[in-house]
Each structure stands twice: as structure tokens, then as C-alpha cells.
Amino acid sequence: MATGRTHRPATRSRGIPEATVARLPLYLRALTALSERSVPTVSSEELAAAAGVNSAKLRKDFSYLGSYGTRGVGYDVEYLVYQISRELGLTQDWPVVIVGIGNLGAALANYGGFASRGFRVAALIDADPAMAGKPVAGIPVQHSDDLEKIIQDNGVSIGVIATPAGAAQAVCDRLVAAGVTSILNFAPTVLSVPDGVDVRKVDLSIELQILAFHEQRKAGEEAAASDGGVPAAAARSDSADQGPDGDMPAVMPA
Numbered sequence: 587m588a589t590g591r592t593h594r595p596a597t598r599s600r601g602i603p604e605a606t607v608a609r610l611p612l613y614l615r616a617l618t619a620l621s622e623r624s625v626p627t628v629s630s631e632e633l634a635a636a637a638g639v640n641s642a643k644l645r646k647d648f649s650y651l652g653s654y655g656t657r658g659v660g661y662d663v664e665y666l667v668y669q670i671s672r673e674l675g676l677t678q679d680w681p682v683v684i685v686g687i688g689n690l691g692a693a694l695a696n697y698g699g700f701a702s703r704g705f706r707v708a709a710l711i712d713a714d715p716a717m718a719g720k721p722v723a724g725i726p727v728q729h730s731d732d733l734e735k736i737i738q739d740n741g742v743s744i745g746v747i748a749t750p751a752g753a754a755q756a757v758c759d760r761l762v763a764a765g766v767t768s769i770l771n772f773a774p775t776v777l778s779v780p781d782g783v784d785v786r787k788v789d790l791s792i793e794l795q796i797l798a799f800h801e802q803r804k805a806g807e808e809a810a811a812s813d814g815g816v817p818a819a820a821a822r823s824d825s826a827d828q829g830p831d832g833d834m835p836a837v838m839p840a
């Protein structure tokens with residue numbers, strides 16, 4: 587058993603680096619907003635600012651997609667939305683199950699942003715018998731005894747874990763044994779998965795701790811600057827693209 591990392595080399599087989607892949611959703615979010623405003627084209631500088639990315643990095647990222655824009659015109663918004671969606675596999679339907687329908691699982695089930703991005707919540711699963719059959723976001727909760735059948739019947743390859751930490755590994759093992767190959771883990775624990783299974787974790791408290799670190803550092807730098815020390819901007823390094831234990835956090839630094 588390997589540890590709960592995203593088991594992918596730094597560069598994927600099709601030659602797109604993981605760091606670029608991690609920025610594609612940021613571009614897509616910015617492009618979708620432009621598309622909704624019927625903006626036809628966008629310059630690399632405008633799009634980079636909207637996505638919170640350096641424009642040279644953006645041009646390099648888009649070169650991996652074979653998209654170079656037109657000098658003086660910029661990038662065609664609709665075509666880029668299509669290209670990035672296709673690259674991310676969003677042009678197909680992805681049935682997703684959410685396991686653990688408490689506060690967080692119910693909030694995720696109610697989040698409209700999954701469906702609009704091609705992620706259909708196919709089933710909600712919980713271990714509490716009292717919840718079985720109760721609708722959440724219009725979908726009846728199913729008991730975890732039926733987890734394997736639910737995965738197979740719905741052809742699910744992506745599972746979201748929103749159970750307490752103590753239950754997460756057992757839930758993960760069952761999901762994987764049933765055929766799930768990608769897991770989004772909200773439980774505050776490191777999951778062990780076999781090779782070939784991708785795990786992304788979301789931990790808002792870790793993100794807050796990173797912000798607290800930067801706040802503390804800014805305060806120290808300001809104190810040093812007022813003493814004639816290193817200017818704050820020079821001392822601050824780029825936000826790391828990696829999580830604290832080396833894997834990529836699902837919530838990317840802006």
C-alpha cells in the first residue's frame with residue numbers, strides 16, 4: 587500500500603505537467619465568467635489577472651494545449667473553454683458519490699457547482715440507518731451496506747469522503763475495492779490507497795494555517811522593515827504549489 591498521495595508523475599504521459607493541470611481549473615473558472623458575459627476574446631494579461639496567475643506562465647500552460655492565441659486579438663474565449671474542458675475530461679459526465687451525509691456532505695450535495703461542471707451526484711451514502719431514504723438535495727440517502735452495489739450500478743469512478751476521520755480509511759478501502767479510482771477526501775486524515783488511485787484532499791483548516799503563517803511573517807517583515815530591514819515583498823516567497831506533506835492540496839493557493 588502506498589501513502590495517500592496523488593499517484594502521478596510530475597509530468598503526465600501526454601506531456602502536460604501536473605502544475606499546469608492544477609492551473610487549468612483556474613483558467614476555466616475565469617473563462618466561464620467571461621463567456622457568461624459574452625466576451626469573445628481575451629488577452630493573456632487579462633486572463634492571467636482574472637485567474638490570479640502570471641501571464642508568462644499562462645502562455646506556457648496554453649502552449650501545452652496547442653493554444654497560442656492571435657497577436658493583437660488574444661485568445662478565443664469559447665474555444666479555450668472547450669479546449670480546457672476537453673483536456674480536464676469535463677466534456678463527459680462523471681457520476682460522483684458522496685459518503686457521509688452530515689453537515690459537510692449535505693452542503694456538498696446541495697452545491698450546484700458540481701452539476702454545472704459535469705459532475706453528477708449519482709448517490710448519497712451514509713451509515714446512519716435513520717438517514718436511509720431521507721432526501722438531501724432531492725436525492726434519497728442510501729445506506730452504506732449497499733455501497734458496493736451503488737458504485738457498480740452507477741458506474742462511479744469518483745468518490746467524495748465526508749465521514750469522520752476514524753471512518754475514512756475503511757470507507758476509502760470499500761470504495762476502491764468497488765472500483766472507484768479517484769477520491770476527494772474531506773476527512774482530516776491521510777488515506778492509503780493502491781497505485782492507480784488518485785487522492786485529492788481538501789482541508790480548509792490547513793489553508794487557514796498557511797494564511798496564519800503568512801500573516802505572522804508579514805507582521806515580522808513589517809517590523810523588520812520599520813527597523814530598516816528587508817522589504818516585505820522581497821522577503822516573501824511564492825506560495826508553494828504543494829501541500830504540507832508534498833502532495834497537492836485540492837484547494838490551490840490563488
Ligand SMILES: NC(=O)c1ccc[n+]([C@@H]2O[C@H](COP(=O)([O-])OP(=O)(O)OC[C@H]3O[C@@H](n4cnc5c(N)ncnc54)[C@H](O)[C@@H]3O)[C@@H](O)[C@H]2O)c1
Nearest residue numbers: 686687688689690712713714749750751753773788789790
Ligand atoms: N476538509 C475540510 O475543510 C472540512 C471542513 C469541515 C469538516 N470536515 C470534515 O468532514 C467530515 C464530516 O464533517 P461533518 O461536520 O459533516 O460531520 P457530521 O458528523 O455532521 O457528519 C458525518 C456523517 O458521516 C456519517 N458516517 C459515519 N461513519 C460512516 C461510514 N463508515 N460510512 C458512511 N457514513 C458514515 C455519519 O452518520 C454522519 O452523517 C469530518 O471528518 C470533518 O472533520 C472537513
